[in-house]
Amino acid sequence: MTEKYFYTEPYARDFEAEIVAFDPTGLAIALDKTLFFAVGGGQPGDLGLLTIEGEDYTVEDVYAADGTIWHKLDRALPAEFKGKGALGKLDWERRYAHMRHHTALHVLNGVAYNDFGALVSGAQVYADRARIDFTMDDLAPQRIERLERECNEAIAKALRVIPREVTLAEAAEMPELVRTVNAMPPQTAKIRTIEIEGLDRQFCGGTHLANISEIGRLKIAGTRSKGKMNKRIEIVLE
Numbered sequence: 432m433t434e435k436y437f438y439t440e441p442y443a444r445d446f447e448a449e450i451v452a453f454d455p456t457g458l459a460i461a462l463d464k465t466l467f468f469a470v471g472g473g474q475p476g477d478l479g480l481l482t483i484e485g486e487d488y489t490v491e492d493v494y495a496a497d498g499t500i501w502h503k504l505d506r507a508l509p510a511e512f513k514g515k516g517a518l519g520k521l522d523w524e525r526r527y528a529h530m531r532h533h534t535a536l537h538v539l540n541g542v543a544y545n546d547f548g549a550l551v552s553g554a555q556v557y558a559d560r561a562r563i564d565f566t567m568d569d570l571a572p573q574r575i576e577r578l579e580r581e582c583n584e585a586i587a588k589a590l591r592v593i594p595r596e597v598t599l600a601e602a603a604e605m606p607e608l609v610r611t612v613n614a615m616p617p618q619t620a621k622i623r624t625i626e627i628e629g630l631d632r633q634f635c636g637g638t639h640l641a642n643i644s645e646i647g648r649l650k651i652a653g654t655r656s657k658g659k660m661n662k663r664i665e666i667v668l669e
């Protein structure tokens with residue numbers, strides 16, 4: 432089980448860790464703890480560098496399997512490096528862009544849920560944009576305008592973003608925190624909830640800003656109907 436340092440220190444850019452496992456190819460390694468977010472929930476995995484025994488290795492992909500986070504490197508490491516130290520350095524500009532766009536989707540999700548009861552049927556974050564699919568039958572221009580205006584009003588209030596961990600039993604008592612349509616509450620021992628003070632609270636395993644003021648101005652760049660009850664909204668940040 433890898434310690435998810437990106438949860439306890441979401442603004443840290445570099446870290447020291449120990450190599451604890453190799454996959455059979457030697458191309459992917461696991462560390463005792465990591466700042467590298469593993470791809471999931473519509474957020475890409477982090478990129479960056481690991482320096483091991485004085486040499487830089489590029490982290491090309493980061494994925495999780497059974498609680499272990501694997502860092503795929505640009506070339507194989509000698510197996511005797513197990514137990515050695517590694518210095519990690521994130522591509523911070525990219526990760527911070529993911530945090531901004533991901534947190535912006537929470538704001539939009541919170542507003543759309545509060546106004547229209549919209550649930551999420553899909554979402555994808557990029558470094559320069561994001562999209563989210565809602566269970567809504569109507570995306571008339573007045574609704575788009577209202578969503579965008581209310582998102583920016585919330586951002587102007589500089590609301591704090593508060594992560595919390597709850598137990599499985601506690602999570603079972605909070606079904607309204609599941610915002611993905613047809614999804615169950617997560618089934619891990621500790622479950623993260625992300626609250627935007629006074630606006631929204633939901634289960635989420637991504638990385639987030641500490642305050643929504645860091646989002647900047649949210650602009651709805653496009654919409655698309657993906658079905659009668661499935662509407663896509665694309666956002667950019669200015």
Ligand SMILES: [Zn+2]
Pocket residue numbers: 533537625635636637638639
């Ligand atoms: Zn999230």
